[in-house]
Amino acid sequence: MTEVTSTLPEPARGKTGEALQDTLVDLLGISLVGKQAHWNIVGPRFRSIHLQLDEVVDTARAYSDTVAERAAAIGVPPDGRPETIASRFSLPSTKDGWLRDTDVVSLLVETLEAAIGRLRERIAVTEESDPVTQDLLISITADLEKQRWMFQAEDYPRED
Template sequence: MTVVKSTLPDDARRVAGDALQQTLVDLLGLSLVGKQAHWSIVGPRFRSIHLQLDEVVDSARAFSDTVAERAAAIGVAPDGRPETIAASFSLGGPKVGWVRDSEVVQVIVDALESAIRRLRERIETTEKADPVTQDLLIAITADLEKQRWMFDAENYPHEEGDEG
């Protein structure tokens, strides 16, 4: 049942709605991964990474609201229930317990890379179906790529003697 009438044709609404729902799950899950890492990080870079994690969480939460509202605007009821996130989230997260700062950085880089890869796939699928949704996904991708770069730079050099 569609309560909110969409301005999109049914097929386009389905494509955009699926992309938005999958993105909502990724963003809500990413915010939980970030908060878990924020609470369990230990190590000499605790404070700076602890604060940087809040930036990722805040960004993911703000974008999740925008994504859910876009879905509602095109007549698709967003589903951000805990059981939906738990059943659908697949980006990975930190282990249980205290986690070293370097491990936290890698967990976040990996989660962001997965989210970005998935967003880029959705950008392609929404190109013709709904350029407005595509534009939103592009903006989210740009922000997450910036966050990934900032975290990836935390562990430079990645290997002993790697300076180039």
């Protein structure tokens, strides 16, 4: 059997690998949620939110690749298979059919907020086990917080 070795000791590799795998599932799931909403959004703010969803998808996909490669680099085989994502993804997701623009904004705020909360837990877990992975998780959190802020600003009550 082929095995990639790690520079991390086994207990640290285990904790870090789990944090990376869970993050990979979240990111791949977020990219799917974003695309599903992108294809099915309707409403007066269709175009702006449609384009904003592409930014979320691009961010999630880029980071998912970085996370998977980090896992491989520390000797943990990343698992991004569809059946893994389907069985393990537990963030808020879209319903089927057309999606009102206001519902999409609320969904993305909720989904990103949940992902950020989980990332913050993983940041704490990896503080001692692998500061390199912790740094990556901090960067992901910052970018997802920016995306959440942008969607939340879309939903800000307007005074007419």
